[in-house]
Amino acid sequence: MSVFRPTEVIGHRGAGRGENGGLRENTVESYREALRTGAAWVEIDVRRTADGALVLHHDAALADGRPVVDATAAECARHGLVRLEEALEALPEEAGLDVDVKTVMEDASDAPSRRTAALLMPVLRREAARRRVFVCSFDPAVLLRVAEEAPGVPTAWMPFVRNPLDQAVAGAAGMGCAAVAIDARSFGLTGEPPRPGRRSVDYTVDTAHRAGLEVVSWCPDAVDAARFADAGVDAVVADDVPGVAAAVKR
Template structure:
C-alpha cells in the first residue's frame, strides 16, 4: 500500500537555512532576514536547523559549535542569544502560514544519555504538533532515532531520512522506506552533478525517483545548483533544498 502523503506540490523550492548557506544577499543563514529573503524570492518552504541549548531551549544553528569553538549544547539560551542565535520560536515568529517548514534536527551526543524529556526530539514535539496544525511541516534528520521518535510520538508529522553526505542511493531509498518515512532526502552529489563522470553501479535519477515513488516516498534533493535542480525536477524529484532560491525558481519555470 502506498504511504505517499502528498507533502509537496512538485516541484517545490525549499530555502536552505533561509536564503542559503553562509551570507546571501547580505543576510546571514538561519536568521529572520534570511528567511524573509527566501520567501520574497519565491521559496514555498524554509529549512531551519534546530539544536538544543544547555538549558533545554531549541535554538537555530547549523553547526554544533560557535566559531570560537564553544559547543552550543554547553551554552545557555541567553549565551546563544548574545552570539546572535535565534530560538526556534523567534525563527518561526512572523513566518507566513503559507510557507512550509522543513525542520532539520541536529541531535547531540548527550541525547544518548540525558533523560528522555531533555532530548532534542522530545523538546521539539510540542512545536511540531502546533505548527502542523497551521502549516505544512516535515522533519528531516541524519539521526534515524529522530525519524523514529517523531513517527511514533507525532504521527501526523511527515518525516524524511537524510542518511549522510554523498549517501548511496540504494541505502537512502530502502532505509527511508523501511523506517516508514514519507520522504527520502538525497544529497545532489549522490545523484551525480552535471559534468560528473559516470559512476559504475549508480542508478539513474529517473530510476531512483521512480523506485522511491513506488515505495510511497516523496523525494527531496539537497543542495543542487539551479541547472541540476531543474534536471532533477524533470526526473520527478518533488522538492529541492537550495542555496540559490531566485536562480532555482527561474530555472524551474524555464524547465
C-alpha cells in the same frame, strides 16, 4: 497525503548557507528573503541549549568553539542565534517548514525529557496544525520518535553526503518515512563521469515513488535542479533560491 506540490523549492537555511546578500543563514531575515525570492518552504536547523531552549544553528559549535549544547540560550543569543519560537512567530503560515533536527551525543544519555526530539515535539504538533511541516534528520532515532509521538508530521531520512542511492531509498522506506532527502552529489552532478552501479535520477525517483516516498534533493545548482525536476524530484533544497526557482519553473 502528499508533502509537496512538485517541484517545490526549499530555501537552505533560509536564503542559502553562510551569508547571502548580507543575510546570515538561519535568521528571520534570511527566511523572509527566501520566501520573497521563490521558495515555498524554508529549511531550519534546530539545536538544543544547556538550559533546554531550542535555537537555530547549523554547526555544532558557536563562533568561540563552545558546543551549542554547552551554552545557555542567553549566551547563544549574544552570538546572534535565533530562538525557534521567535522565528516561527515571524514566519507566515503559508510558508512550509523543513525542520532539520541536529541531535547531540548527550541525547544518548540525558534524561528523555531533556533530549532534542522531546523538546521539539510540542512545537511540531502545534505547527503541523497550522502550516505544512516535515522533519528531516541524519539521525534515524529522531524520525522514529516523530512517527510515534507526532504521527501527523511527515518525516524524511537524510543520509550523509554522497550516500549511495540504494541505501538512501531503501532505508527511508524501511523506516516508514514520507520522503527521502538525497544529497545532489549522490545523484551525480552535471559534467561528472558516470559511476558504475549508480542508478539514474529517473530510475531512483521512480523506485522511490513506487515505494510511497517523495524525493527531496539538497543542494543542486540551477542546472541540476532543473534536471532533477524533469526526473520527477518533488522538492529541491537550494542555496541560490531565485536561480533554482526560475530553473524549476521553466
